[in-house]
Amino acid sequence: MRTLGNVIWIIFGGIFIAIEYVVASIGLMITIIGIPFGLQSLKLAEMALLPFNKRAVQSDAASGCLSLIMNIIWFFIGGLPIVLTHLLFGVLFYVTIIGIPFGNQHFKLMRLAFSPFGKVVINRGSN
Template sequence: MSTFGNIIWIILGGFVMALGWFIAGLICCITIIGIPLGIQAFKMGQLVLWPFGRTVDFSRMGAGSLILNIFWIIFFGWELAIGSAILGMLYCITVIGIPFGIQWFKFAKLALLPFGAEIINIPK
């Protein structure tokens, strides 16, 4: 079921949001200091492409993650979080779109706090 959901996800906008993550990663990788931010953005872009069957654990954030998350919010996170939240609201208008809207809300939170977040596959 998650494979079917992921295919529909890509068609209904997941590809566009993943493209946003990949562009943010490329912009970050322009400088040496930004490479860790870019690598994180690429990891999140992969999650956005295939979200069903995965969850994100925010319990392992430390001081280093806090500092990097602050920089991330200032430069990229707020734009991606707003975009995700708006898309989540639009998808939740219909009953069929609610599972997809919930994914967008998950990404809105993830867009603000990507560092220290761990992506976990949900066991079947």
């Protein structure tokens, strides 16, 4: 199901979401101040390209207070529109039974977009 889900995801818009995140990342990385936020955008792009094989987990090396501060800044600068977009698409996919797995992936991306600092993206089979 993961492979088929990823192929369908890519064909019906997943590639465009990943490209959007990469372009946003390049735009953020133009300035030195935006580099940490650009790296988080790349994390979202990685997860958006093949979401059925990935999951986001808390990093062991998360730097507590700094991650919290960066997540707050991220949320107000760019995270809120991303979260709302994934929420909208998740709800729209939930309207049909066939779209529920894709809605789940949008909700997974929404959770990562809410607070990407201090999290790492891993393959589902990895520990």
